[in-house]
Amino acid sequence: MPRILKQYKVALEKSDSKESVAGTYPDNLGMRTKLGGNPDWIQNDETPICPSCNKKMSFIAQIDSVEHQSGLNPNSVNALSPDQEYMFGDVGMIYVFYCFDCGETLSLLQGY
Numbered sequence: 001m002p003r004i005l006k007q008y009k010v011a012l013e014k015s016d017s018k019e020s021v022a023g024t025y026p027d028n029l030g031m032r033t034k035l036g037g038n039p040d041w042i043q044n045d046e047t048p049i050c051p052s053c054n055k056k057m058s059f060i061a062q063i064d065s066v067e068h069q070s071g072l073n074p075n076s077v078n079a080l081s082p083d084q085e086y087m088f089g090d091v092g093m094i095y096v097f098y099c100f101d102c103g104e105t106l107s108l109l110q111g112y
């Protein structure tokens with residue numbers, strides 16, 4: 001059975017920067033969720049190739065482990081508590097890609 005996670009409303013705010021909008025490691029852990037710009041890769045660049053047309057896919061979003069326990073994170077949840085649901089691996093991030101030519105999507109995970 002898939003889990004049904006608690007909901008978070010996402011507020012979108014335009015940013016003129018194409019770089020990270022959440023500060024620097026490790027203060028930004030849990031707060032790196034965003035749309036567009038460049039991916040904030042935790043490991044190496046793993047931009048996927050579209051399985052239909054074999055071109056590099058466009059970066060759409062990254063979803064952070066938003067409940068990472070930290071005094072700086074407004075959505076911090078005690079890491080030992082079962083209430084901490086948004087933890088992808090070890091403070092990992094899910095990256096979402098899209099091919100504007102084919103309509104294909106792919107996501108991948110990186111962590112520490």
Ligand SMILES: [Zn+2]
Binds near residue numbers: 103
């Ligand atoms: Zn494609």
